Each structure stands twice: as C-alpha cells, then as structure tokens.
Amino acid sequence: MATKFRDNVKASEITDYKVYLNRRNFMRGAALLASGAATTFLYRKLNPPPAEPPKGQKIETVTTQPADNLAKSGFTVNEKLTPFEDISNYNNFYEFSTDKREVAGEAKGFVTRPWAVEVGGLVNKPKVFDLDELLKFAQEERVYRLRCVEGWSMVIPWIGFPLSKLLEKVEPTSQARYVSFQTLLDPNRMPNQRTGVLDWPYVEGLRLDEAMHPLAILATGLYGQVLPPQDGAPIRLVVPWKYGFKSIKSVVKINLVADQPPTTWSAEGPSEYGFYSNVNPHVNHPRWSQATEHRIGEFTGRPTLMFNGYADQVARLYDGMDLRVNF
C-alpha cells in the first residue's frame, strides 16, 4: 500500500526539529519509567518483603533447676540465640502459607481465644483444657535447637511446660502406647486450608515414652512472650530431637491410642518422612542434605548432630532399633 504525501504543508506547520526530538526523548523516558515501574511492581508482587513481627504479652516463668543441671538435661543449649525477627518471620506453617516469609503476614490477627485442647482416648480422666488452665502449669524457659528437615536450624528460647505433666493429669491407661496430636481445622481462620497442599487437618504422633520424655514440651511462648501466631499460637508441641515438622502447631486435640497414628508428612511422602523423623545425619533425604545444616544467621555450614545434639538424653529410647529402617 502506497503512502500519500501532502505537498502543500506550510513551513510554519512543520514541528521544529528540537521540539520533535524533545518529544521523542520525553516519550522514551516515559516508556522507561512506566516499564521499570511495572517490572518492579511485578517483582515485588512475586517476592514480597517480610512483615514486621508483632510484639506479644509477657509470660511469667519459673526455673526448675540450677544452671549446670539445665545444660546436662538438655533444657538449655549454650549457643547463640536466633534473633526474634528471624524466628517470627521464617516459618513453615502451611495452614497460612507455603512461603516461609509470608506466614507472619497471613497469620496476623489469628484469634487464639477462646481456645481449648481436648485430651482423650485411652485415658482414665479425659478432659478439655481451656487455654487459661494450660497456662497454669508451671511455665519454664527451654533453649532448644530446632532443626528443620529442609536443612536449616535455629536456637529458640521457648516458654512452656513438659507434655508429661499434662498427660499425667489424664492418666493414660495401660493400653495407651502412642499419642496423636491435631492442629485446628478452620479454613476461615487458617485460609490456606482451603487449598489442597496438605491433607488437613495436620496430624502428628509420638510414641508414649517419647511424649513422656522431659525434653518434650508444650510451648506457649518464646523470648519471654506469648507465642506469635506464625510460631504456632497459642500452644504447640516442641520435640527438639526430631525434625521441626514433628513439633505440631496450634494444637486442639491430643489422643492416647494403642496403634501408631497417621502423621501428615509421612502420609504425604512415606519414603521421605518416617513416623519417627529423628534428626539423623546418616539418613539421607533426596531434597536436602541431612549431614550438614545452615544455622539461620550464620554463613558457614555446620555438621548436623545425631538426635540434633540430644543423643545423651534420648538415644536410650531407641535402643535395639534400626534407625535407618525406622527413620
């Protein structure tokens, strides 16, 4: 198609060359800015910055033993604490988000009152514990290592009480051999439960002797404050010698049972996650090295310790067991 040119253009109608160039530069600048802003927006949308941690209420604690006993029993490790900002902004809590940095934002405003934990099953005295009753158990500080199956670790000053103290109250019967735990199921409060990323509700389990071990606690706080929602408020399990996912968050139900209960991650990938899931540098995982770990806040790797460094306290629980089979 031929273009028709007008040959009757007056000189005064022709845009000045300088103006023409300026306009062109202006358009270029505008295009650059607009596209740059769009790219920035897109990147920020896909890679959001972490949210500010909320400040919680203080919790009163008691000290049960002298300092050197605390170290010997594994109640306190003498390692640098992971900063509160990191503990409260880097969370695996799929009920809110599968992105560890987004959990804090998604969990903001999570309502934890009223809250009750129903303890039952093979027990003589089943009971529903209100949160305030649970907070009446003597709260202790426990400084534990936390080793995630993904290859990172933290040192966290928890506040809580031994799980055994709760179990003693309900008196497990002689048939009870395992303890099963369940997280709250409420898609209105835990929005990611609307997706099918895991089989909800999240469930976990321990053998009864593991659950009765003094290192196994129910945590209600960290850094002297009430647990932030993203860390499993208002009450969660902490079993420091097992991979982090065993330490189930926002617990509403505890059941004593005779047979090994199903657990969420081993149902998801039986070849990758076992029922025991003890921290074990000798059992390899196809996704993450279990021989070494990254301590959050450090830039060199460190070797992962058997039972996460709690071998002296817990190895006897597994005497005679092949931990490569029962991983």
Place this chain on the structure above:
Amino acid sequence: MKDTRFAKVLIFINCLIPLALLLWDTYRKQVGANPLEFVTRTTGMLTIVFLLLSLTVTPLRRITGANWLVKFRRMLGLYAFFYGFLHLMTYVSFDRFFNLKSIPGDVAQRPFIAIGMLSFFLMVPVAITSTNKMVKRLGGKRWNRLHKLTYLVGVGGVLHYWMLVKSDTRIPLTFGFVLLVLLGYRLVMKYTPPSEKRVTPSLFSQR
C-alpha cells in the same frame, strides 16, 4: 516498533531490575531470615522466567506476525543464562562454600541438583553460539538444531524446580503448563501440513 535500538535498551534495563532489587533488598537486610535460600530461589525462578520468555518469542511472532520480536530473543535467552549462572554461583559459593570436592557427592545424592546442573551446562553452548558471527559460521540449519537445546533446558529447569518443592507444587506446575503450551505449539506447527498453515492468512487476503 521501528525504534529497535531504544526497545533493546528498554528491555535490557527491565531485565536487570530484578537483580537490582535483589541486591538492594540484600543490602537493606530485607531478604528474611535465610538470605541464602531467598537468593537461590529468586535467581532460580528468574532463570525459568527468562527461559520461558525467550521461548515465547517464536510462537508470539507466528501468531501476531510481529516479526521484529525476534530481535529481542537473544537478549532474553542470555538473561536466562545470566540468572542461571548467578543461581549456580549462589549454590557453589554460599551453599557449598567453594568446597568443590563436596559438590559431586551432593549432586549424586540429590537428583534435582544433577538435573539443574545439566540444564545449566546445556545452556553454555547455546549462549556461546548466540552471536551473529556464530550463526554464520555454523550455518542457519545447524545453528537452529543446536539452539533446540533450549527446549531441553526448559524441561530440565522446570523438572529441577518441581523436584525441589515439598508439596506446594503450584508454581512449578504453572511453569510446566506454560512450557507445555509453548513446546506444544511448536509440535503442532511442525506436524501441520504447510498448505493448511496458509489457510488462515487467506482470511485477510479475501477482499
């Protein structure tokens, strides 16, 4: 789009923005508790994004008839290589601490790393032969055949990501779906007889 030179500058700068923001966030300590994981994930995702963008050029060109789009293909591909290189270096430096001896064992135990590395090394010959000189030296046909390696790199990259994630496979599956569409389009075009291909444009030639 006659102003190709400017358009190239525009795209060049936009492709660098993610890196600039990543560096800025790292400098301002806005990359969360595990900067290593964050940087690794971000550079990895960017690699796949740019791979997919470079693979989008040809179908988009065919469909819209905007042939000038091909002028940006090389740059997008080289950015995929660039971000892939940063991704690999993050792993070598921060994950392995330049302990090169520990890499073979790590790769052998974790198939997803092996696939990722293989995909990166497949990009090397493609990146090296991306210059106009190389097209001439190899000849268009051979050059084209060599650059079909990109399809394999795309599959490898998505597979690498998919194997890594624990259970939330939404993002890798999205990438996989996009890749499937892009490669599927090529397959369909290949097996569509040329006569039929010309049927569609005739819609416009009927006056």
